[in-house]
Amino acid sequence: MRGRATAELAATYERISDDREGRELGVDRQRKDNQAVAEREGLTLVGGAPYTDNDLSASTKAKKDRPQYRRLLADARAGRFSVIVAYTQGRLTRTPREYEDLIDLATQYGIRFLYVRSPSFDLNTAQGREIGRTMAARAAGEAEETAERVARAVTDRVERGEFHGGPRPYGLEPDAKTIREDEAERIRAWARHVLAGGSLRSIARELNEAGVSTISGAPWRGEVIRKILLNPRVAGLRVHKGAEYPSWSPEIIAPATWRALKVVLESPDRRRNPGSPARKYLGVGLFTCERCPGTTVNTSQNHNGQRTYLCKSCYRSWKAQPIDDWLVGPDGLVELLLAQEDQRARLMPRRESSVDLAALETEASAIRTNMAELATEYALARGAVRAALQQGMAAGEARLAEIEAEIVRAGQVDPLTEILGDDPVAVWRATTDLHRRQAVIRKLMTVALGPPIRGRAPWEPEKFIRVEPVEPA
Template identity: 30%
Template sequence: MARKIAIYTRISRDDEGDGLGVARQREDCERLADLRGWRVAKIYEDNDVSAYKRNVRRPEFELMLSDLDAGLVDGVIAYDLDRLARQPRDLERLIDIYDQRSRLVFATVTNDVNLSTADGRTMARVMVAFANKSSHDTSRRIKRKHLELAQQGKPNGGPAPYGWQKDGKTVDPEAARHIREAQKQILAGVRIGTIRTRWQEAGLGHPREGTKRMAHHHLEHILTNPRLCGYRTYRGEILHDDEGQPVIGEWETINTVEEWEAVCAAVAERKRKAPGQSIARKYLLSGIARCGLCHNKIRGQVNRKWKPGSKAAKFTYQCSKVNGGCGKVGRVGEPIDEFIIDLVLQEQRREAAAADIPVEARWPKEAELADTESEIAKLIKAKKAGRLSVSTLLQLLPDLERKRDELKLERARFRKEARRAESVGADIGQNFEDLPIERQQAIILHSLSAVLIHPAGRGARKFDPDLIEPVWRE
C-alpha cells in the first residue's frame, strides 16, 4: 500500500502575488513522490510567509505538524530543508514527531536528508543552523540599508501609504482631501470610530484591495502619521539627524507641522480622558445637561414606548438615581435640543458678525522653544568638534531635552485649540443636522458650559423655555 505523503511548499516573498514560486516547488515535489511510489495525500502551502521571523505564524506548517503527529499522513516531502525550517526550534518540533513515529519518511528535492536516522538529524540541524545564520545576515544588511535610506529621507520602498500615489512621493489629491477632512473632524471632537465607520462605507483608506474592515489603530495611524508633514520615521519613531533636527523625507506633504501636531495632540488628549473606554454618545446634551434640583449630570435615554408615527416622545433627559442623582427631573428631549441649538447658533452668528479683530494664532513661546533647540544643537556640535566631553554633554542635555519636549507638547495643545476653534467656526455655516453628534456637541460646548433642566411639575404640560437654563461660558 502506497504511503500517504504531505507536500510542504513555502516562499518568503511573492511580490507579484501569482504563487508561481510555490507552484514550481509543488511540481518538483510531486515528481519526486511519483519516483518514490508515494501517494500525495495533501499539499500544505505557505505562500509569501517567512520561516525566519519569530513573530510570524505559518498556519499550513502548523496544520502539517498536527496531521503528521495524528497519523493522518506518513511523511513529508519539501523542495529543500530550508523551506520547512529556518529556526532550529521548528526543526526540533518536526524531529520530535519523527522520534515518536519511527516509520515516518522524509525527502527533499535538492538533497537527501533522512530524519529517521541520527546522522540525518544531525545533518539537518547543521543545515538549518547555517540557513538561520544566512537569514540573520540578510536581515542585518536589510536593516542597515533601511536605516541608511531613512537617514537620507528616502521612502522605504514598500507599498505607498494611503494619501500618496504608487511612487510614494506624489500626493494623491483625492486621498489627501479625505485625510484633511477627517483631521478637521477630530479637531472638532469627532471620534475616530465615527470616522472609521464612514470610511468603511465609502471604501476609503484600505491598503489592499478586498479589505472590508478597517482597524481603529490603522485609521489612527493614517491620520497621525509623521509622514504627513514630511518627517521620516524608522521603526515607528521620528528619525533625527546629527544636530537633533527631524529628518525630512523626499516626498510631498499633506499637512504642515502645525496641523499635524494639532491632530496628534487631539488624539492623545482623548486617550488620556478615557483610556480604553468608549465615549460615544447618542444624545446632544448627554454630559452637558444637569438637573436643576441636584445639579447632577443628566443623560438621554430612549423611550421604549416610542414607535415611528406615534405621538410619544422618542427620548427623554432623565435625572437618574443610578448615576447619583435625585431622580426627580425628567423632560422630553427633542424640544430641549431644538431650543438649545437655536439659542447657541444665534449667539455664535452674532459673535461672528461682530468680530472684526483676528485671533492671534502665533504661539507665544515659539522663541523660547527655538532657543532651547538651538542650545541642544550647539552642545551636540561642540561634542563632535571635541570641545565638550561626553560626561559634560550627558549632564547638560537631559534637562534641555526635557524642556524642549514639554514646550513642544504645549505648542501642540495650543495649535490643537486654535484649529478646533477654526473648525467650530466653520461648522456654524453648515447644516447643523448633517454634522456628526460629536461636532454638534463641540459647537454647543463652545458657547455653553452646561444646561440646567428644571422640573416642570406633574401632568402633561407644554414646553416652557424658561425652565431650560443655559450656562454661558465667560
C-alpha cells in the same frame, strides 16, 4: 519507535515567506516539485487540504503562527503518513528549536524527510541528527543575517529620505514626491474638520455620498481616513524606530497640525465604536445632571418610543427632543447667541502670539539627539556618573514634553473659527456633523439639566435647564 506504514503514505509541505502579489505562485511551484519527488520514490500522497503556509516566515524573528505546519506535525504524530516531502529543509523551519520537533518525529514516530533541493539524511542516526542540526543552525544564521541587512538598508533609506516603494500614497502622485492637489486639499480639510471637533465617520459619509472613492475604488470608512491622517508622511515626516526623519514626500499639512491630530485621534477618550450613542444624540457626553455634578447624560427610549436623556447616577430622565429643539433648532438658543454682534465679538477666538515652530522643531531634534547619546553613555556608566546622566535624561524628557505641547497647541483649531464669519447662523445651520456641533456648544456654554417637567406642566425650559456662558480662553 513505531514502524513505517507499509503503504508508504507521504505528505508535502509548501511555504513561502513573502508573496506580495498574493498569487501563491511560489507555493504552487514547490508543490509540483514535491509531488515529482514523491512520485519518483513511489510514495502515495495523502488526500485532503494541502499543508501550505503562504506568505509566512519560518525564521527566528517570525511572529505569525503557521497553522498548516502545526497541522502537519499533528497529523504525522497521528500516523496519517510516514514521509514528509519539502522543497528544502529551510521550508520546514529555520529555527534550531523547531528542528528538534522534527527530530522527535523521526525518533519517536518513524517519520522520514525527503527534500527537493537539500540533502536527505536519516534523523534516526547520531550522524544524521548532527548534520541536520548544523544545517538548521546555518539556516537560522542566514535568515538573521538577511534580516539585519534588510533592516540596515531600510534605516539607510530612511536617513537619506529615499522612497521605500509601495502603492501610491493618498495625496501624492505615483512617484510619491509630487502632490496631487485635489486629494491633498481633502486631507487638509479633514484635518481642519477633526481639529474643530468633527468626526471621521461624517467625513466618510460625505465622501461616499459625493461618489468619491479610495485609491482602490472602495467606499470610504472612518478608520481608513484615520490611518491617512496619522501617517507622518502627510506632514513630510517619517518615523523609524521611534525617531523622526524628513520624508521623501512633500508636506501636505504642517507638522504642528499633524501632532495636534495625533493628540486628538489617539486620545483614549475618543470613541471609535460606530454604534456609540455619542455619535447620534446631541446631549450625550455634553449635558450634565444638576443633581450629580460631573455626570453627563446618556440616552434611552421610554415605553412610548420617545427618546429621553437619562442620568447614569440618579436615573432622572428628560424628554430629549424638546431640549434639543430649544437649544439648537431654528431660532434656538445657539442661533440667538450667534446672531448677536456683541456676542460674536466676545466669542471670537483670540489670536495667540506667533510660535516659532521651526525653532521649536530644531530644539526638539537637538534634545532627541542628545538624549540618544546620554542613553549610550548611561548604559556604560556607574555610580555618581550614572545618576548624573539619569538626571540629564529626565530633564531632556521634561523639556521635550513642553516643546511638543507647544507645537500641539499651535496646530489646534478653535471650533468657532469657521463659524463666526459674516453669517454665523447660516454656517451653523449648514454644520451637520454632531461632533462639530457639540464642540461649538462647549465653546459657548455649559448645559445642566435640573428637575424634569412632569405630567401636563407647561414647557418652560428656563425652569429646569441651566445654561452658563463660557468665557473665551
